[in-house]
Amino acid sequence: MFFSERFQVDEDLIKAYGAVDISLVCDIPLFIDPMLIFNSDKPEYKSLHEEIIKYFHFLYMKVKQCISTKEIDAWFNFSEVPNNWLGYSLVGNKGLALGHKFADFLFHNIGFALDTNGISKSPHIEKTMLLYEGSGKDKISDLTVNLIKFFLCEYTEAFAKEYINPDLCRIFPVERAFFNYETESFVSKEYLLPFVYNKKGQVEYVLLTPFDILREDEPSINRDDFYKSHERIRSVIKNVSLRTYVNNYIMQAVQHYETIQRENRRAIREKSIQKIEKDAFKEIAREYPELYDYYIKLQETNTTEIKSQCTQELNKQLEKFLIASKNLISLFASNKYLLEEKLSAREEAKKRLKFFKHIIEECDGYKNLYVKGKQIAKENDLQRLFRFVWYETNYKVDAEANNGRGQADFIVSMGQHNQNIIEFKLASNSTLSHVFTQVKIYEAANCTDGSLIAIFCFSEGEYQSAKEIVINAGYESMVGESIFLIDCRNDNKASASIA
DSSP, rough: OOHHTTTTTTTHHHHTTTTTBBBBOOOOOOOOOOHHTTTTTOOHHHHHHHHHHHHHHHHHHHHHTTOOHHHHHHHHHHOOOOOBBBBSSSSSSSOOOOHHHHHHHHHHHHHHHHTTTSSSSSOOOOGGGGGGGSOOOHHHHHHHHHHHHHHHHHHHHHHHHHSGGGEEEEEEEEEEEEEEEETEEEEEEEEEEEEEEEEEEEEOOOOOBBBGGGGSSOOOOOOOHHHTHHHHHTTTTOOOOHHHHHHHHHHHHHHHHHHHHHTTTOOOHHHHHHHHHHHHHHHHHHOOOOHHHHHHHHTTTTTHHHHHHHHHHHHHHHHHIIHHHHHHHHHHTTTOOOOOOOOOHHHHHHHHHHHHHHHHHHHHHHGGGGGEEEEEEOOHHHHHHHGGGGGGGOOEEEEEEEEEOOOOEEEEEEEEEEEEEEEEEEEOOTGGHHHHHHHHHHHHTTTTTTTTEEEEEEEEEHHHHHHHHHHHHGGGGGTTEEEEEEEEOOOSOTTTTTO
């Protein structure tokens, strides 16, 4: 299930090498932050950053030459590199490619990415995401992986040759390993890499990633943080005229709001002022792109804080996912789950879910739902942990499958006419009561008869609230059969010796 297990190496050895002991069941929600490459003292990372910017300069020169659609597709469009097992996938490692939409966006904004206006130390590829609508960490990470694929292959190959049994490695021709500027094309190269078999039974190479370029949150240069940092940005603007104009523009927007509030005898709210300042800054940034570069300059000099924050994020995510996963797997193994492949998909899903509930409530599994006393509050984390319950199964387990009416958390199936839906919800979810309608829609879309609902409670208040919602919906009789209230509390489980 993990790299260390599959390739028979000690997890401490992987850690000492500087890599992450990745899961080979589902992606770990970690992403490469290019700023960690730029800010590193390691010569190989500085060289990587130069290579990345060199390729962007190549793209910029091509944009000026009025290239064809095929050339845009060849140079600006990148496939996902799933082999590092980083990202959002809850089953396997296949996610979404960057795609034509992102290629078109990059084509039209490559000049913006490279223009520093003489303010920041260097161009940064993630600057493009300051103009991109929506989350950017997966896209910037995927783009970076594509541009440093040769490094990741060499990094993994060196580890494989030193520590992994040769029988567990093969020579792979890695497509688009690096870019040849003479031929102006991506070139394949052979590497000796560890391998696994994917769901189709095909051989697939695996890549390790150094942990010191990874983080869980958005990259250091990101759209939301840019707007939130407007006060810091304004304070470092060296151009006096620009600083005065920006401050005045924002001040007038605030004064206009305050005047209207007074005229209508309404309270002046600090949150409203903060939003108005942020919105005014958004507007003026479109007129003065230098503001983006002042922000980037701040991030370039914020080395210590960024590294510290990324380290905290990484440690928290690894403790939350890897350590909790391995502990739960150990509990499953020691409690000897009995395999019965003749059951219907519904009965098998119910059996596995009951076992998951048993492990959490009665076998100290709940302890792995907390990191330093703080609960794992995301449904996504619980879904990932539940994925490890399905070891040694012949059932197909799809996570977040979308058949036209939204994403069901899990669909367990043994053929088209033998499948069942499992939906996870936190008791603290404000839309919990909607879950019963939600699963009916999923059932219709997936042609399934009946669903299982797991509700996770982290406090007495959440447990009672969830119970009341189930009763009010008229489903009290289904508790323990198709609705499972899973008690994840850490304040109501005395040890066996005390009990």
